[in-house]
Each structure stands twice: as C-alpha cells, then as structure tokens.
Amino acid sequence: MVEGDGRLVPATDDELMEVEDFLEDDKTEMHDVADSGQTVGHISDEGASSEKTQLESTEGLLKLENSEADAGKLNARPEEIIPSSAPILNDNDINQSGTTVECPKPLEKTIENVSSTSAIPTSSSSKPDFSKLNGEICLDKLSIRELHEVFKATFGRETTVKDKQWLKRRIAMGLTNSCDVSTTTFTIKDNKLVTKGEEECNKNVDGSFTQDPEVGATDVNSKGSPASHGSQMEDHQTASGKKLRSHSLELDSGSEHLHIEQGAAKRIRKPTRRYIEELSEVESKDYSQRLITSPKNAVPGQTSPKSSVRPVRNVPSEGRIVVTRLDSLGGSGVQVPYVSRVRRSRPRKNVMALMKFNPSSMGMAAKLVKKALGVHNSQTDDNKRDKVLKKRSSAEQIQQPFFSEVEKDRQRSVMGRFERGENLGLTQADSSGDNSDDNVVTVPTAKGGMRRKHHRAWTLVEVMKLVEGVSKCGAGRWSEIKRLAFSSYSYRTSVDLKDKWRNLLKASFAQTPPDDGLNSRKPTSMPIPESILLQVRELAEMNAQVPTSISSTKPIMGSRNLHETRSGYL
DNA sequence: ATTAGGG
DNA sequence: CCCTAAT
Structure with a gap:
C-alpha cells in the first residue's frame, strides 16, 4: 500500500489475510462459479417459459436499481471481474451439478398458479394475514x-x-432459509416451502434442523469466509447493466447443496448461508447511502476533504479489477484494498484495560498510531492485526473529556462497541462476505453521546428458528439452540435468544388491542404473526412457563380461533 | 461457560 | 440490549 505522500504503509495482518483469502478464493472457488454459470444453461432451457417471467421481473428490477443509482454508487462498491471464461470441468461433481440440480418446473402449471391465486383478494384486514392453517403462510395471497x-x-x-414474484421468492427463501425456492407457488408451512402438487424441489428446504448440525451450517462463515459469490456476481452484473441476474443464486445454491450432499471433503469453505441476506443487502438502498455518508464518520478534524470514499480502480495486468479505496487514515490518504477491515477477534482485555485507564496519557495512543502508520515496523504478530482499529479507538479515547460520562455508561457505549468488533464507521461496506460482525449504525444523540447501539431487529426467520429451537431443545437450553439454529448468525448470543424468548412469551400472552387504527401502518416492526405466537404459547405451556393463569385452555387446537383463545383473562 | 433475572 | 449473580 502506498500512502498519499509516497510512504509505504504495510498492510495490517488482517488485511493481508483478507487478500490472501481473496486470492485463494479465486483459485479454488472461482471455477465453481464459472461452471455454475454455464450449467445454468440447462436449467433455463428446461424451464424456458417460466424463466421468461422471471427475466422480465428481474429486468424491471435492474432498471429500477440503475435509475436510482447515481454514478458513484455503481463504482463505489468493491467488485471483481469474474473471468467469464476458463471453466475447468474436470471435476465430475460439477458435471453432476448440471444434471442433479435441475429442478424442472412444470411451467404452465406454476405460472397459472401464481396469476390465479394472486388475483384472489386478500383478507380485508389491514395487516397481512400470516396465520393461515397452523403456521402456514401463503405469500400468493x-x-x-x-x-x-x-x-x-x-x-x-x-x-x-x-x-411480486421477486418479493415472494425472496421471502420464501428467507423464511425457508434456503435458496431452493425455484417454484412459483409460495406457501410456507413449518418453515418448509410447500409446493403444490410437486414434492420434487423442496427436499432439503427446511434447513438446519434436520440435517446434521455439524455438517450443515455449523461454522461456515465464522472465519473469513469469502462467501459472497452471489453478491459479487450480482454486483458486476448490475454494474455492467445486462445479463440475467436471477440465476447466480439458484446455481450457487445448487452446487452448495450438492457439495454438502456428497461429502464435505470436497470443498473446505462452503458458501455462507447468509448470502441470502447479502443478496438483499445488495439491493437495499441504504447501501450506497452508507458509503456516501461515511466521510463524516471519520475522525473529526482529521478528515481529509476529498479522500475518504473515492474508489480507485486499478487494473493490474491480470485483467482483474481490484477496487481500492482511499482512506483517510490519520489524516493522510492511504490507499487500501477494499476489503474488510473489521477486527476479527475481540481485543485482549488487558489492552482495553490499558486504554481505559489511560484516557489522557498520549503515550499508548501515540505509539499505536505510529505503529499503525508503519513507522515502527517491529511488532508482535499478535498486535498487528488490531492496529488500525486500535489507532482509531485511541484517538477517540483521547478526545473523551476524561470520564465525562458515567463510568458504566461509557464502558457500555465505547468499549462495548469495540469488543463487539464494531469500528464506528470505519467499515462502510464489507463485501468480503463475512458480514457476521456487522456495522451497526450508531446514532449520535443530542448530548454528544452515541446512543442506540447495535440493534439488530429480530427478523421473522430468526424468530421462527428460535421457536423451533425451543421446541426441540426446550426453553432454557439456549446455548444448544444457538448452536443448532443460529450457527449462521454469529450475532445473537444465547443470552439474546433467551431475551427474545422472554419477549415472545410476553407478547404471546399479551392481548392484542383491537388495532389503534391511527398508526398501525409500518412503524412497529412487524407484529409477530399469530401463527408463531401460537407456537410460543404452546411451548410455553409445555414447559410450564405460563405466566400466571390459563393452563387448561388451548394446548392443542385446530388453528383457526386464535383470537378467541387469548381473548380471555390476563 | 452457561443460565436466570433485573434494568 | 446490557449487566450481575449464581451455577
């Protein structure tokens, strides 16, 4: 890396590792991607007609995204050109993928399904009716x-x-935690995608629970997994404007499942399960905003006016495009490879302690800064990887008015973030795939403090996973549940699960005020579907967790009368 | 390290 | 979510 004034700035260990990861990736996994891209051919041929509808929709999507994307957006994101040629087909598992993955969808039928069912007027209630027959959600309606x-x-x-198509697909994929959603009828039941008439495509859709936890999702992305082929491809395609986009997903999934099925030995690093989320991340609009707003997150007073987010394209002889970004590091522009710079592991406690108790002494901080800039080249391997972050944290610590806040509070708002690997805006976008330790927006408060830490709203999928986990392991065995159902969600500690369950319990037994017509629109992030609350109640009773009342009413019942059930006393 | 409960 | 206490 070369700094603006010409000095050489060594990359941190972390970054080096990242790059290595990337390179290794290119070697090992790129073929898969490329191959997939080819084998898709079969599928789209076979499902040509139904494919067409999808193409149309995705085309629309492309337009939409492109239109709302300013020039910067397209460039401002890391990408690599994936050599569209050079597939190496010597692995026969790949060949098989072409044939086994095929999931020939009965076209006329499915298409008809969609159009006809979606025409049916939805129930008159203002909210989506999730509580179809026990836990069944019919997106079509x-x-x-x-x-x-x-x-x-x-x-x-x-x-x-x-x-609609697209939404349904995405939701189905999310709810089902699978990418095997190639069907055009979207009904989810018990976390499984119900295909009307066809059982063929949803063999393994229910994911984590049925399959051996060790093999399945266990630790796919906890390390620096490069993972996001899907999004990378999509990025590229979006940027280049054409090509169909809908398939990287299915294909990837296809090969993933294949690999899982036939021996995990083949590929050490499987694509992250989380790529579903990442796909959405790509289309999400705040992506670009985060990038654009990022400059103001830099160290106050040291922000170099023009540097922060200007992506620079280098075109090495390889032909592969490597995007680097100009980063304001310590006031001087430093070009760094556009890879994740989030810390991987929590800082060692003693380090944090040192900084904590020397907020005003420049010594430590200065040293760190120097180190970070490579002035003092000798360093313990152990320390290297945290350089950048530490430097930053020191800077911030220095600015702290010296225990201005309540000790506990400060510990929580400052230390907490670091210990969790959040880097206060240094990471604008992490496309390397392992977004596990994500950037969590911290909202500045009027009185200077940064409140509202990393809040990760619980999504429906997570809740469903949790519920299912409790049903399998029982409430209280949260570490178990976490290992089984949340192995791919690195956030969400067992404590989180416990808390969420507590909340669910509360929610499930709380009465639903008949709707305050006023603000029932979107603000409240997703009222938990009755179907889930029902499950929660059942489980709660089975475990005698019931608050303090009703115990004989509704252990087992059809599914219909949810409202009557809990309408009673509480 | 994991759980439970309070804030 | 975060923290503490008790296992």
Whole structure:
C-alpha cells in the first residue's frame, strides 16, 4: 500500500489475510462459479417459459436499481471481474451439478398458479394475514404492500421492489432459509416451502434442523469466509447493466447443496448461508447511502476533504479489477484494498484495560498510531492485526473529556462497541462476505453521546428458528439452540435468544388491542404473526412457563380461533 | 461457560 | 440490549 505522500504503509495482518483469502478464493472457488454459470444453461432451457417471467421481473428490477443509482454508487462498491471464461470441468461433481440440480418446473402449471391465486383478494384486514392453517403462510395471497411488510419482517429491512414474484421468492427463501425456492407457488408451512402438487424441489428446504448440525451450517462463515459469490456476481452484473441476474443464486445454491450432499471433503469453505441476506443487502438502498455518508464518520478534524470514499480502480495486468479505496487514515490518504477491515477477534482485555485507564496519557495512543502508520515496523504478530482499529479507538479515547460520562455508561457505549468488533464507521461496506460482525449504525444523540447501539431487529426467520429451537431443545437450553439454529448468525448470543424468548412469551400472552387504527401502518416492526405466537404459547405451556393463569385452555387446537383463545383473562 | 433475572 | 449473580 502506498500512502498519499509516497510512504509505504504495510498492510495490517488482517488485511493481508483478507487478500490472501481473496486470492485463494479465486483459485479454488472461482471455477465453481464459472461452471455454475454455464450449467445454468440447462436449467433455463428446461424451464424456458417460466424463466421468461422471471427475466422480465428481474429486468424491471435492474432498471429500477440503475435509475436510482447515481454514478458513484455503481463504482463505489468493491467488485471483481469474474473471468467469464476458463471453466475447468474436470471435476465430475460439477458435471453432476448440471444434471442433479435441475429442478424442472412444470411451467404452465406454476405460472397459472401464481396469476390465479394472486388475483384472489386478500383478507380485508389491514395487516397481512400470516396465520393461515397452523403456521402456514401463503405469500400468493398477499398484496404488494403486505409483501413488503413480510419482506421487512423477514429480512429486517425495507425494500422498494414492487415485483411480486421477486418479493415472494425472496421471502420464501428467507423464511425457508434456503435458496431452493425455484417454484412459483409460495406457501410456507413449518418453515418448509410447500409446493403444490410437486414434492420434487423442496427436499432439503427446511434447513438446519434436520440435517446434521455439524455438517450443515455449523461454522461456515465464522472465519473469513469469502462467501459472497452471489453478491459479487450480482454486483458486476448490475454494474455492467445486462445479463440475467436471477440465476447466480439458484446455481450457487445448487452446487452448495450438492457439495454438502456428497461429502464435505470436497470443498473446505462452503458458501455462507447468509448470502441470502447479502443478496438483499445488495439491493437495499441504504447501501450506497452508507458509503456516501461515511466521510463524516471519520475522525473529526482529521478528515481529509476529498479522500475518504473515492474508489480507485486499478487494473493490474491480470485483467482483474481490484477496487481500492482511499482512506483517510490519520489524516493522510492511504490507499487500501477494499476489503474488510473489521477486527476479527475481540481485543485482549488487558489492552482495553490499558486504554481505559489511560484516557489522557498520549503515550499508548501515540505509539499505536505510529505503529499503525508503519513507522515502527517491529511488532508482535499478535498486535498487528488490531492496529488500525486500535489507532482509531485511541484517538477517540483521547478526545473523551476524561470520564465525562458515567463510568458504566461509557464502558457500555465505547468499549462495548469495540469488543463487539464494531469500528464506528470505519467499515462502510464489507463485501468480503463475512458480514457476521456487522456495522451497526450508531446514532449520535443530542448530548454528544452515541446512543442506540447495535440493534439488530429480530427478523421473522430468526424468530421462527428460535421457536423451533425451543421446541426441540426446550426453553432454557439456549446455548444448544444457538448452536443448532443460529450457527449462521454469529450475532445473537444465547443470552439474546433467551431475551427474545422472554419477549415472545410476553407478547404471546399479551392481548392484542383491537388495532389503534391511527398508526398501525409500518412503524412497529412487524407484529409477530399469530401463527408463531401460537407456537410460543404452546411451548410455553409445555414447559410450564405460563405466566400466571390459563393452563387448561388451548394446548392443542385446530388453528383457526386464535383470537378467541387469548381473548380471555390476563 | 452457561443460565436466570433485573434494568 | 446490557449487566450481575449464581451455577
């Protein structure tokens, strides 16, 4: 890395690792992607007709995204050109993927299904009716607006896409935690995608629970998994404007499942399960905003006016495009590879302690800064990886008015964030795939403090996973549940699960005020579907967790009368 | 390290 | 969510 004034700035260990990851990736996994891209051919041929509808929709999507994307957006995101040629087909598992993955969808039928069912007027209630027959959710009958709500609930973010097909697919994928959603009828039951008439495509859709936890989702992305092929491809495609986009997903999933099925030995690093989320991340609009707003997150007073977010394209002889970004590091522009710079592991406690108790002494901080800039080249391997972050944190610590806030509070708002690997805006976008330790927006408060830490709204999928987990392991075994159902969600500690369950319990036994017509629109992030609350209640009773009343009323009942059930006393 | 409960 | 206490 070369600094603006010409000095050489060594990359941190972390960054080096990242780059290595990337390179290794290119070597090992790129083929898969490329191959997938080819084998898609089969599928789209076979499902040509139904594919067409999808193409139309995705085309619309492309237009939409492109229109609302300013020039900067397209460039401002890391990308690599994936060599569209050079597939190496010597692995026969790949060949198989072409044939086994095929999920020939009966076209006329499915298409008809969609159009006819979606025509049916939704129930007159203002909210989407999730509580179809025990836990069954029929997306086909939801309006766009309702789909939007479900989408938000499912993925925890808004969407502007108005394409029903697309929404349904995404939601189905989310709810089912699978990408095997190639069907055109979207009914989810018990976390499984119900295909009307066809059982073929949804063999393994229910994910984590049925399959061996060790093999399945266990630790796919906890390390620096590069993972996001899907999004990378999409990025590229979006940027270049053409090509169909809908398939990277299905194909990727196809090969993933394949690999899982036939021996995990083949590929050490499987694509993250989380890529579903990442796909949505790409289409999410705040993506670009985060990038654009980022400059103001830099160190106050040291922000170099023009540097922060100007992406620079380097075109090495390889032909592969590597995007670097100009980063204001310590006031001087430093070009760094556009990879994640989030810390991987929590800082060692003693380090934090040192900084904590020397807020005013420049010594430590200065040293760190120097180190970060490579002035003092000798360093313990152990320390290297945290350089950048530490430097930053020191800067911030220095600015602290010296225990201005309540000790506990400060500990929570400052230390807490660091210990969690949040870097206060240094990470604008992490496309390297392991967004596990995500950037969590911290909202500055009027009185200077940064409040509202990392809040990750619980999505419907997560809640469903939690419920299912409790049903399998029982309430209280949260570490178990976490390992089984939340292995792919690195956030969400067992404590979080416990808390959420507590909340669910509360919610499930709380009466639903008949709707305050006023503000029932979107502000409240997704009222938990009755179907889920029902499950919660059942489980709660089975575990004698019931608050203090009703115990003989509704252990087992059909599914219909949910309202009567809890309408009673509380 | 995991749980439970309070804030 | 965060923290503390008790296992």
